[in-house]
Amino acid sequence: MNTVTCTECEAEITLTDNVEVGEIIVCPECGVDLEVTGLNPAVVQLAPMEQEDWGE
């Protein structure tokens, strides 16, 4: 079972089995959006903010 540490509040979070790289999870302690950037070992980082469309 994969566990990660929230980059904001340092809570330990257990990832579900079907989690994918690129997926956004929400920290159950502080509610921040975390992006799963690796799985073996599991790594998360603060997810980038949503942005409006930039292109033509």
Place this chain on the structure above:
Amino acid sequence: MNTVTCTECEAEITLTDNVEVGEIIVCPECGVDLEVTGLNPAVVQLAPMEQEDWGE
């Protein structure tokens, strides 16, 4: 029956029935290349010279 006058030697040339616009005919008198540029009425002009390929 369509007849035209050679632009080079002024010979009268009788066109065949299946002649097309854009076709090149050879004057039977002077041997010059003539381009058929119209059919009703029939018109010919001196055909442009052959050129090598210019494009990429």
Place this chain on the structure above:
Amino acid sequence: MANTIVIKLGGTEGVDFSAICADAAELLRQGRQLVFVHGGSAEANALGQALGKPPKFITSPSGYTSRYTDRQTLEIFLMAVNGKVNSLLTEQLQSLGVNAFGLCGLDGRLMLAARKDAIQSIENGKRKIIRDDFTGKIEHVEAGLLEMLLAAGCLPVIAPVAVSAKGEALNVDADRAAAMVAVALKAETLVLLTAAPGLMEKFPDESTLIHTLPQARLSAALEMAQGRMKKKVLGAEEALQGGVEKVIIADGRTEKPISAALAGAGTLIQ
């Protein structure tokens, strides 16, 4: 330059490129200095369709829709926008005797943009991050290059492609590119030509056309604007904040679209 007019030409929304080019030729004879910025998303979509790579749009969790420009889509975008729209517009102007000069933001680093680092999307109920997107937001326009071309007697025709700090080509929004170009050139006027008579109070009721809009009311107009018109209002705001005197959103489907806009047609924002 106080005399300069930057004109944005919409893609294929019924906007009449030949009328715009003929009008531009006339205005140049009158001593005006012009710069064109064009779009091309419709051409890019059509080429993508024809090549079996239809455009992909992504809706974010909070409802923003973004065109997803992966590397292959970027190359199709470059072919359509730089190779077709820009080259044919330059050709059309040249055939009218106007010494047009087509370029994009890659050329001499004309338009430097920040690359969007991520898009959020929802796939099978999961929120995900997409990172291979090639769109950008312009941060700097190299005005000196355009001034050099103008001084050489050319009409710059600019495609909506920018360069990132790393040198990557990026798809950028043409309305906002036009605004940034107008600001960099200290242009007097920015004309945004589109397939509508201007901003409308109640879209699409053309009888509710707004003739003049003070800059102070722009945020209210942004709330009201529909779809693509939002980007034009954003562009107008950026241009005015950057020191452009006036922005006109006007109809690109009429006889002399630029002259008509300068003479009072459309929505004047200042």
Place this chain on the structure above:
Amino acid sequence: MANTIVIKLGGTEGVDFSAICADAAELLRQGRQLVFVHGGSAEANALGQALGKPPKFITSPSGYTSRYTDRQTLEIFLMAVNGKVNSLLTEQLQSLGVNAFGLCGLDGRLMLAARKDAIQSIENGKRKIIRDDFTGKIEHVEAGLLEMLLAAGCLPVIAPVAVSAKGEALNVDADRAAAMVAVALKAETLVLLTAAPGLMEKFPDESTLIHTLPQARLSAALEMAQGRMKKKVLGAEEALQGGVEKVIIADGRTEKPISAALAGAGTLIQ
């Protein structure tokens, strides 16, 4: 300009664009002044195939083979050559820190060409004239525009598209375009990079590589050259007659293709 080197990059004949770009970046650091001219017929053929409009070749009564560029083919050519090859080459140079500036002969009327007025072909046994061809032969290169870009610190990257006196876009041969550019700039050297080690006495036997060829022997070399190599020899002849000091036909598939050519690889014609 005595210091200037004009480099022609072949299309997709195995020529390594990234090695050429990296080599160019190094040469610029050494203070050389470079101009690129590229091809793109292979890219245009591939795009035409993908769009259901394969290239059409016409063989004339006396055996010349011409690519037939009708209006639709011209638009595909512009997308492939201006939108893909030129933009991606400019992007690649920018990503190496080289301030490249992509342009074609339409831009500011950089390359003015005579439009070919007719092609002879044989159809169903009849000799016919085709008049809607968009190819041209360059008659004038506006050196001032290139000098302006060079003075601004840019590396011009030129696509093989010219403009006719009427303002039409025309497909032109890239080897001969490179030669005309070199002449207009009074360049010291013209380097024609290709997928062969140079001119060979007995093609394709690479052991018969000709290391140096005096200008006087060029007409004999023209007789001997095969296929595309003929155009390179023609280009070399035009460049030398126009005052370019030396022409090098060299391998574009090696590590540092330009530096190697300048150091003696390939066929030196002078």
